Amino acid sequence: MKIYLKKKSQNETNQIIFTLKTEKSFKVLSNAFEKEAKNLSKFPGFSSDFKKTLNISNPDGSSLITAGLGTKEELNTEKLREAFALAIGKAKSLKLSKIFISLEGLEKYFDEERLTEALVFAAFAMNSKLTKFKTSKNKTSAIEVCFTTSGTPSKKLKVGLESGTAQGKALLLCREWGDTPGNFMTPTLFAKSVQSEAKKRPGLECQVWNKARITKEKMGGLLGVSKGSDEEPRFIVLKYMGGSEKKKPLCLVGKGLTFDAGGISLKPASGMDEMRYDMCGGAAVAASMMAIADAKLKTNVIALIPSSENLMNGSANKPGDILTFRNKKTAEVLNTDAEGRLILADALSYASELKPAAIFDAATLTGAMVVALGNVHTGFYTRDDKLATQIQSVEQDAGERLWRMPLTDYHVSDIKGRFADLANMGSSRGAGSAQAAGFLEQFVDSRIPWAHFDIAGTAWNTGNRQSYCPTKGASGVLVRSFFELAKLF
Ligand code: BES
Numbered sequence: 001m002k003i004y005l006k007k008k009s010q011n012e013t014n015q016i017i018f019t020l021k022t023e024k025s026f027k028v029l030s031n032a033f034e035k036e037a038k039n040l041s042k043f044p045g046f047s048s049d050f051k052k053t054l055n056i057s058n059p060d061g062s063s064l065i066t067a068g069l070g071t072k073e074e075l076n077t078e079k080l081r082e083a084f085a086l087a088i089g090k091a092k093s094l095k096l097s098k099i100f101i102s103l104e105g106l107e108k109y110f111d112e113e114r115l116t117e118a119l120v121f122a123a124f125a126m127n128s129k130l131t132k133f134k135t136s137k138n139k140t141s142a143i144e145v146c147f148t149t150s151g152t153p154s155k156k157l158k159v160g161l162e163s164g165t166a167q168g169k170a171l172l173l174c175r176e177w178g179d180t181p182g183n184f185m186t187p188t189l190f191a192k193s194v195q196s197e198a199k200k201r202p203g204l205e206c207q208v209w210n211k212a213r214i215t216k217e218k219m220g221g222l223l224g225v226s227k228g229s230d231e232e233p234r235f236i237v238l239k240y241m242g243g244s245e246k247k248k249p250l251c252l253v254g255k256g257l258t259f260d261a262g263g264i265s266l267k268p269a270s271g272m273d274e275m276r277y278d279m280c281g282g283a284a285v286a287a288s289m290m291a292i293a294d295a296k297l298k299t300n301v302i303a304l305i306p307s308s309e310n311l312m313n314g315s316a317n318k319p320g321d322i323l324t325f326r327n328k329k330t331a332e333v334l335n336t337d338a339e340g341r342l343i344l345a346d347a348l349s350y351a352s353e354l355k356p357a358a359i360f361d362a363a364t365l366t367g368a369m370v371v372a373l374g375n376v377h378t379g380f381y382t383r384d385d386k387l388a389t390q391i392q393s394v395e396q397d398a399g400e401r402l403w404r405m406p407l408t409d410y411h412v413s414d415i416k417g418r419f420a421d422l423a424n425m426g427s428s429r430g431a432g433s434a435q436a437a438g439f440l441e442q443f444v445d446s447r448i449p450w451a452h453f454d455i456a457g458t459a460w461n462t463g464n465r466q467s468y469c470p471t472k473g474a475s476g477v478l479v480r481s482f483f484e485l486a487k488l489f
C-alpha cells in the first residue's frame with residue numbers, strides 16, 4: 001500500500017473531504033474545498049453526521065467522497081479513524097486507484113502528529129484479507145493514498161505518518177498471523193515467521209528456544225501442554241533496546257497457542273476452527289515489537305511468547321495430572337482446555353527473573369471474558385492502581401477500549417489445588433476470567449507492576465466494534481495499546 005504526504009499541486013482528482021456538523025448546518029474541514037462546500041447540501045443523501053459518507057461524481061468522472069465527523073464537541077482521533085476508514089472503504093468499492101486528502105484546516109482540530117498517525121493507521125486497517133489460499137485471485141489493486149498540505153509538510157505530520165505506518169503494518173501482520181490456519185501456523189512456523197520479520201528490523205533481536213532448551217529451562221507448563229501434540233513447542237524471545245542501557249525494560253508476554261482443540265477435555269466441534277486465533281496474544285506482542293522497532297521508540301522492551309498446540313494423543317495431559325512450573329510451583333490440570341494459563345505461567349516466571357519495570361501479558365484466555373465484556377472492551381486485571389491509570393491513559397490515543405476488571409484474594413482462593421499448590425480451573429462458578437488472572441498472578445514477582453489483558457472477546461470477529469475492524473477474523477487488538485504503553489517506560 002502506497003501512502004504519502006506532499007505539498008498540494010494541481011490535478012488532484014479523487015478526493016476525500018471531512019465535514020463537521022454545526023448547530024445550523026455543516027462545515028467542511030478542508031480549506032481547499034470551501035467553494036465545493038456551498039453546494040454539498042444540494043446532493044441528496046449528504047450528511048455531516050458521524051459515519052455518513054457520500055460519493056459525488058464530478059463532471060470529469062472523478063469522485064468527491066464526503067466523510068461526516070459529527071459535532072466538534074465530540075470530535076476525537078478515534079472518530080477520525082472511523083470516518084476515514086468508511087470513506088476509504090467507499091473509494092475501494094468504487095475501484096479508485098488513487099485518492100487525495102487535503103490536511104489543510106484539519107490540523108486546527110488535532111495535534112498534527114496524531115492526525116496523520118490516525119489517518120494512516122485507518123487506511124492500513126482497511127487493507128487486510130488473507131487471500132493467499134484462494135486459487136482464483138480477485139485482484140483488487142491496492143489504493144494509493146496521498147495526503148496534501150498547502151506548504152511543505154511539517155515534521156510532526158511526517159512523524160505521525162511514520163508512526164501510523166509502523167502500527168498499520170504491524171496490525172496487518174498480527175491479523176495475518178491470527179487468520180492463518182493451524183496447519184500453516186504451528187509453533188515452529190509461527191516462530192520462524194516472527195524471526196524473519198524481526199530480521200528485517202535493525203535493533204530487534206530474536207531468539208527461538210526449541211524443546212531441548214525449554215526442557216533445560218524447566219518450563220513444565222509449556223512442555224506439559226505440548227506433550228499432547230506431535231508438534232514441538234517454541235519459546236520466542238524478542239529484544240529491543242532503543243532506550244538508555246540503564247533503563248529497566250518493559251516486558252510483554254503473549255499466549256501463542258497455535259491451535260486449541262481443548263486436549264482430552266475436548267472442545268465442541270462447532271466453531272472449533274476459530275481456535276486458530278488462540279495465538280493472538282502472542283501475535284499482538286510480536287507485532288507491537290515490530291511497530292516499536294519500525295518507529296524507533298526510545299525505550300527498552302522484551303517480548304516473551306510461549307507457543308504450543310493443545311491437542312490430544314497418547315501422551316497428552318489427562319485431567320488430574322500435576323505439572324511443575326519454572327518457579328517450582330505445582331498445579332493440577334483439572335481441565336486440559338485451561339491450557340493458556342499453564343504456558344503463560346512459565347513465561348511470567350521467566351519475565352519476573354528479568355526484573356523488568358513492568359509486565360503486560362495478552363491472552364485469548366477465557367470464554368468467560370467473552371461472556372463478561374463481549375467484543376468491544378478488552379478486560380484487564382491489575383492490583384496496581386498506578387499501572388491501571390497508565391493503561392487507561394492510552395485508551396484515547398490508541399483507540400482501543402480497555403476495561404479494568406476486579407482481581408482479589410477471593411479469586412486466588414478459588415484456584416487453590418487439592419493435591420498440588422494450584423488447580424488450573426476455579427472451584428466456584430463464575431468469574432472464570434478473574435480466576436484465570438488469579439492463577440497467572442502466582443507466577444509474577446509481587447514487586448513488579450503487572451497487568452493481564454484477556455482478549456478472548458476482542459481478538460476475533462469484531463466488525464461491529466469499529467468500522468476499520470474486519471467482521472470476520474483476527475482484529476489485531478492491543479498492537480496499538482502496547483505501542484502507546486511502551487512509550488511510557
Ligand atoms: N482459548 C480458550 C479461551 C477462549 C474461549 C478463547 C473462547 C476465545 C474464545 C482457553 O484455552 C479455554 O479453553 N479456556 C477455558 C477455561 C476453562 C476450562 C476453565 C474456557 O474459557 O472455557
Ligand code: ZN
Nearest residue numbers: 260337338339
Ligand atoms: Zn483451551
Ligand code: ZN
Nearest residue numbers: 257260278340
Ligand atoms: Zn486456549
